[in-house]
Amino acid sequence: MSWIQLHEVERPTVVDTLRLDELEGGRIHRLAVRILEDGLAGPIRIPVMVARGNAPGPVMGLSAALHGNELNGIPTIHRLLERIDPKELSGTVVALPIANVTGYLANRREYLDGRDLNRIMPGKPDGYESQVYAHRLIERIVRHTEYLIDMHTASFGRVNSLYVRANMRAERTARLARTVGADIIVHNEGGDGTLRAAAAELGIHAITVEIGDPHVFEDGMIKTSRIGVRDVLEDLGMLSPDRETARKNAIECTRSYWLYTDTGGILEVLPEPTDRVLAGEAIAYLFDPWGQRIRTYRAPEEGVIIGKSTNPVAHTGSRIVHLGAIALL
Numbered sequence: 273m274s275w276i277q278l279h280e281v282e283r284p285t286v287v288d289t290l291r292l293d294e295l296e297g298g299r300i301h302r303l304a305v306r307i308l309e310d311g312l313a314g315p316i317r318i319p320v321m322v323a324r325g326n327a328p329g330p331v332m333g334l335s336a337a338l339h340g341n342e343l344n345g346i347p348t349i350h351r352l353l354e355r356i357d358p359k360e361l362s363g364t365v366v367a368l369p370i371a372n373v374t375g376y377l378a379n380r381r382e383y384l385d386g387r388d389l390n391r392i393m394p395g396k397p398d399g400y401e402s403q404v405y406a407h408r409l410i411e412r413i414v415r416h417t418e419y420l421i422d423m424h425t426a427s428f429g430r431v432n433s434l435y436v437r438a439n440m441r442a443e444r445t446a447r448l449a450r451t452v453g454a455d456i457i458v459h460n461e462g463g464d465g466t467l468r469a470a471a472a473e474l475g476i477h478a479i480t481v482e483i484g485d486p487h488v489f490e491d492g493m494i495k496t497s498r499i500g501v502r503d504v505l506e507d508l509g510m511l512s513p514d515r516e517t518a519r520k521n522a523i524e525c526t527r528s529y530w531l532y533t534d535t536g537g538i539l540e541v542l543p544e545p546t547d548r549v550l551a552g553e554a555i556a557y558l559f560d561p562w563g564q565r566i567r568t569y570r571a572p573e574e575g576v577i578i579g580k581s582t583n584p585v586a587h588t589g590s591r592i593v594h595l596g597a598i599a600l601l
């Protein structure tokens with residue numbers, strides 16, 4: 273008896289662009305959307321899953337791994353779609369589990385040419401490689417959605433709470449942010465080359481969700497975000513409510529910023545993500561190699577810890593904590 277069990281799988285359909293109207297209702301379609309050609313003259317394709325309902329309704333876009341090493345969104349999408357019966361769905365879910373194909377293959381954040389796809393959106397039709405990739409990703413796939421949840425994680429050497437960045441002045445976007453089950457919501461208007469900002473320019477209600485750490489699958493975080501995304505589909509009337517909900521009263525921040533070390537040493541950060549801190553409270557110590565404390569860093573104002581450094585090796589200008597300021601909008 274072989275220890276390797278083979279499963280029957282469906283072959284993806286290769287397409288040049290998404291044509292939702294041509295996809296049959298009541299089923300999940302597996303597509304490979306051609307974006308660019310590589311140096312072997314072969315195609316670079318983005319895997320796309322489309323759950324097409326029988327009844328009309330909104331088009332929800334879900335994207336993950338736009339930073340190629342930020343992986344928790346991949347099983348969030350897979351496990352969510354596994355649990356959706358498209359016959360019960362009103363509308364369409366368009367999911368891109370691996371938005372940055374070359375970064376994913378190389379275990380790194382950036383695209384193949386070293387550029388950050390989430391800083392150059394909406395790209396250009398005739399620019400350098402990552403700009404063309406960004407442009408076609410939007411034109412061929414993202415443009416066909418009405419809502420978008422772009423899933424990220426913290427960067428290497430840091431940990432995050434489950435937090436959302438969204439333009440809280442836009443009503444439907446704010447509702448999306450409050451429904452997805454995050455611990456913290458940070459108001460951010462965009463205009464920063466992100467996919468979220470580029471989608472918003474197209475009239476798509478878009479939020480960014482940061483789910484845990486890079487390079488790993490974290491089951492707890494994945495479960496919460498999977499339930500939270502389903503809550504959003506229920507809130508939009510695309511699915512009838514089930515018993516699970518990730519809904520909580522998120523802490524809403526009007527702005528956020530990182531605090532950096534002013535010199536080098538061995539860094540110890542005191543609070544954990546989602547902890548509240550008061551103005552003047554000690555948040556980190558810096559030691560020299562002889563074990564002497566050379567700095568105590570204090571919170572400059574009252575706030576909440578959104579993320580923190582987990583790397584004790586601090587040079588001048590190393591990140592300490594990502595602090596969210598809590599105040600009424």
Ligand SMILES: [Zn+2]
Pocket residue numbers: 339342390424425
């Ligand atoms: Zn990211």
